[in-house]
Amino acid sequence: MQTGAASVHYIIYIDRVWLMEFVTSTYLLFLTGQAFGIKRNTVRLLAGAAAGAAVFVILLILPGVGMMPGVLLQVLCINPLLLKAAFSFRTKEAVVKAYACMNGMGLLLGGAVLGVSGYLPGMRENTGTGKVLVVITAVTALVSLYLHIRKKGGKDRERCQVKLDFYGEVLSCTGFVDSGNSLYEPYRKRPVCILEKQAAGDLVGRVPPEKFFLIPFHSIGKKHGLLAAVELPLMEVEDQEVKRTFRKAVVALSDEVMTGKGDYQVILHPEFMREQDP
DSSP: OOOOOOOOOOOOOHHHHHHHHHHHHHHHHHHHHHHHTOOOOHHHHHHHHHHHHHHHHHHHHSTTTOHHHHHHHIIIIIHHHHHHHHOOOSSHHHHHHHHHHHHHHHHHHHHHHHHHHHHSTTTTTOOOHHHHHHHHHHHHHHHHHHHHHHHHHSOSEEEEEEEEEETTEEEEEEEEEETTOOOBOTTTOOBEEEEEHHHHGGGGGGSOGGGEEEEEEEETTEEEEEEEEEEEEEEEEEETTEEEEEEEEEEEEESSOSOTTOSOSEEEOGGGGTOOOO
């Protein structure tokens, strides 16, 4: 009589595993970028997700690795590389925060799949690739909608740190993004931010005369007017540890005080939070 532990064999469909990993990684990168307002390169994002999925499949089929070590390697090693491939970070803090956000989103998607598989009829007995992808897609859409609503409704005015280069002297100040600021300079149609002139002080004198010009505007209570403006060589906008850099930024100078409490000195155009110079 021969005794021994029964061996268990698993059939792994490599194409399905790759597809699942590719879609999940794409969704996680998309949600992370949306949560932090990071400008993403779609081609790099998809290429990184495809490469990451391929590496995960290779780890899964290698002898002696197994599922759990493969998942740990995915979380600890592959995910940071995916972030670096899809986005451009200027600070280590931004990478750490995005990494934590990506893993949190992963736990959310995984928890949703487990929750749905326990309650929906037929999911417990047959949790196929197609059904899992439908659940993940639905949860991703809901999270994306929530982030969009929160960004649109609750953050029309976002405070951030702004650095303005006055030709060798840097002015650090606080600004906020006002969705009502639709000011563009008329020559090259560049977005304009508005700086409290009092905050700049003597730094305005460092600007070369040829970098001064006037910008026409209209507002409530004043149909037409002209704002003095300058072109600065560099402006940095930092929001949630994400730095955006703009060259040849146009800054209008306002004689009016922005707020009596001094909460901010710059009104930023919304475009300065959506993109950055290459």
